[in-house]
Amino acid sequence: xxxxxxxxRIGHALELSQPQAAIDxxxxxxxxxxxxLDPKIEVVxxxxxxxxxxxxxxxxxxxxxxxxxxYVYLRSNxxxxxxxxxxxxxxxxxxxxxxxxxxxxxxxxxPEMRRLSQSLRHSDTLVTDADSLSVxxxxxxxxxxxLTSSAITKGGRGVIDEQTATSASExxxxxFDGAMRVDRESTSRGVSTLDLLLAPQFSNxxxxxxxxxWVGAGGRLEDYPGKTSLTAEISDDSLQFLFDLxxxxxxxxxxxxxxxxxxxxxxxxxxxxxxxxxxxxFMKVNHNxxxxxxxxxxxxxxxxxxxxxxxxxxxxxxxxxxxxGNHAVYVAQKTDKLGNVQPVGSDAISVAALKKRARNLxxxxxxxxxxxxTVRFSSDDGQGLLADDQLDTLVSQLDDxxxxxxxxxxxxxxxxxxxxxxxxxSTGRTQTRLAIKEIVSMTxxxxxxxxxxxxxxxxxxx
Numbered sequence: 001x002x003x004x005x006x007x008x009r010i011g012h013a014l015e016l017s018q019p020q021a022a023i024d025x026x027x028x029x030x031x032x033x034x035x036x037l038d039p040k041i042e043v044v045x046x047x048x049x050x051x052x053x054x055x056x057x058x059x060x061x062x063x064x065x066x067x068x069x070x071y072v073y074l075r076s077n078x079x080x081x082x083x084x085x086x087x088x089x090x091x092x093x094x095x096x097x098x099x100x101x102x103x104x105x106x107x108x109x110x111p112e113m114r115r116l117s118q119s120l121r122h123s124d125t126l127v128t129d130a131d132s133l134s135v136x137x138x139x140x141x142x143x144x145x146x147l148t149s150s151a152i153t154k155g156g157r158g159v160i161d162e163q164t165a166t167s168a169s170e171x172x173x174x175x176f177d178g179a180m181r182v183d184r185e186s187t188s189r190g191v192s193t194l195d196l197l198l199a200p201q202f203s204n205x206x207x208x209x210x211x212x213x214w215v216g217a218g219g220r221l222e223d224y225p226g227k228t229s230l231t232a233e234i235s236d237d238s239l240q241f242l243f244d245l246x247x248x249x250x251x252x253x254x255x256x257x258x259x260x261x262x263x264x265x266x267x268x269x270x271x272x273x274x275x276x277x278x279x280x281x282f283m284k285v286n287h288n289x290x291x292x293x294x295x296x297x298x299x300x301x302x303x304x305x306x307x308x309x310x311x312x313x314x315x316x317x318x319x320x321x322x323x324x325g326n327h328a329v330y331v332a333q334k335t336d337k338l339g340n341v342q343p344v345g346s347d348a349i350s351v352a353a354l355k356k357r358a359r360n361l362x363x364x365x366x367x368x369x370x371x372x373x374t375v376r377f378s379s380d381d382g383q384g385l386l387a388d389d390q391l392d393t394l395v396s397q398l399d400d401x402x403x404x405x406x407x408x409x410x411x412x413x414x415x416x417x418x419x420x421x422x423x424x425x426s427t428g429r430t431q432t433r434l435a436i437k438e439i440v441s442m443t444x445x446x447x448x449x450x451x452x453x454x455x456x457x458x459x460x461x462x
Contacts, residue, residue, distance in 0.1 A: 006033040006137075007130035010100055014076075023049045026074065027056060030098055033130060034059065034072070036137040038150035043072075050074055052089060059096075059153060063269065064236075070154060071095040078102065080112045083127055084119070091123035094199070096156065099129040117159040124199040126156040128165075135165035143244070144176035145169055147237050148194070148206055155202030168193050179210045180247065182219035191226035209238040212258060216249040233261040240270045243279040252285050259286035264333050264436075268318050275314035275323065283313040283322075283436070291433040292331040295443040297344045297424035300328035322440060324449065329440050335427060343423040346447065348403035355386050357446050358407065364416070365408040374405065384410065409442070419446050 006029050013025025031043040034057075044058040055071035071093050075086060078099040087097055120127055136149035152160075160168070175190010177183075190210060194203040207226045212234070214224050221228055234242075239262065242249075249255070259282060272279055300323060312323050319341060321330040330341045348369050349357070362384035368375045377394060379385045406420045408429070416429040417439070426443045428434050444450055 005130070006030070006134055007102070010130055014100065026100065029130070030057065030072070030074065033133055033137060034153060037133055038153040040150070041153060050076060052086075055090075055093075055095065061154075068154070073097050074100055076100045078129065080116055084116050087116075087120060087123075087125055087127065091120075091125045094124040094157075095126075096153075097125065097127045099127065102129055102131060102162075113159055113161075121158045121196075124155065124157045126152070126158065126160065128156070128160040129162075132160050132162045132165045135162060135169055142173050142176065143241065145172050147209075147241050148172050148197070150237060151198055151202045151206060155199040156197060157199050158196060160197070168197055175210060176213070179213040179219075180217050182214060182217050182223075184223065184225050187214060188225035205235045205238060208234060209241060212238075212242065212254065213245075215257070216251050216254040217247075218251070234258060236266060236269050239266070240272075243270065243272055243276050243282065245278055248277045249281065252281075255282045255285040258282065259289065262286070262290070264290060264292055264320055264331065267315060267320050268332070268337065270315050272314050273316040275312040279315070280313045287437040287440075288435050290436050291333070292436050292439050293333050293428040293433065294335045294338055295329060295331050295426040295439045296338050296341050297443060297447050297449075298328050298330060298341050299344060300326060324444070327449070329443055331436055331440060338425070343425055344447070346421050346424050348405045348421055350403055351392060353448075354404050354407070357448055357450075358386060358409070361386075361442070361445075362410040363407050364410045366404050367406040368402050369405045370402040375402075382410075407446075411438075417442065419443070421446075 009029035009032075010026050013022050013029060016022040016025060027045050027049075031045070034043055035041060040061060040063055042060045042062050044060065046054060046056060046058065048054045049056055051073075056074040057072035059070045059072060061068060071090070073086070073090055073095055075083065075097055076099075077083075078101040083097065083099070090097070116127070133152075136145065136152060158164075171189045171193040173190075174186045175188075175193065178186025178188075178190065187210060191207055194206055197203070198206070204227065211221070211224050211226065211228060215221055239258075242258065298321075300321075310323060311325075314321055314323055314328075317340060319330045319332065319337065321328040327344065330338055332338050354363070354366070362382070363379075363386050364384060365376060365378045366385055368377070377385055377391065379387075385391050405422060406418060409417045409419065411417060411432075411434075415432040415434070417426055417432060417434065418429060419426045419442070424443070424447050426434075426439050426446070428439070
């Protein structure tokens, strides 16, 4: 059975005899097409239909921190003069004007359409219809085209009819393929199409992604056929795209450039439960420049297509982690971010075990559990408790089962980190920031898994 197109669903709804049923049917079809274009959106229906000033639909992005919204106005008349007049009324909101009828046969190169499209680009307003957006929303679209398609819901502009959408899709695919092959002419086609389809802030984001792929493929930055940027952030979608890329990018300088403006908070919004070669390379390059405040050891079963001894970085359930055997070490900038991570429960350890695990650390404080009592020992001499011969004497005066529950470590620069053996968790005190490599290394060391950090292993994650 052939699937009914979005345009077909709209046409069927408009033929319904009950006005409210017709309106609901139209809005449902348009909503489904917009979600096919960008699955991350939320579409809110208003109580109005074909109103001059009040939108029919409102698009939101609930997973993002910004409160950005885009209005959608449904219009049953696709006459160019009518659309030009209607757009002039609502263009201040940079909306999408969605035609319920197909565009006239004048075509995108007609003088009337060119004038309208130019006006729309100046106001960052998009005029389109169901058949045109379906070109971008097809399931067989390339991954790069899907990324661009989702950007159209946010920043699409100009007139996109079916002919324009078809040629633009071909140009976008050529642009991505060209960046992968460091082909200037093909890449230029994609960059130019981005500028036509999207408002500058959105076209620049995806152009930066093409630039990143160009450089990662071995191209010189100065040869990239578009605006170059070394100081701009990269979007969540672009990061996800790079990490998912089938082609492994081995250029460390490239990943360092990408990581200059990326923090854990942004990474936690992505999804890579099985990790990827490119993400592990990214973390290997940037682990010493990105910071965290807490780190927790948890159990983790072997993931799909991964050996249980694999060491790789992953992102799952809003957390960034390092897979180490059948365990995982999670890192975060805020302690509450690890609330959904079940810690590996551990008993308090003996002084002898602490001396072995923390042999190169300055342990300033230690809490001991002795029967029903908790006893705390502190050292302010800068050498730490483990360098004090009196520690063994003091502990010997406690019950035979006395063991270390928690310690505080003094780090260079006057920073302090606590480690709780009961929940296998390291935490920077107050405003202490720790490099990811630093806090992961100390956490694995203190839980007795230091062997997983052997730098001579081929799969060494750092």
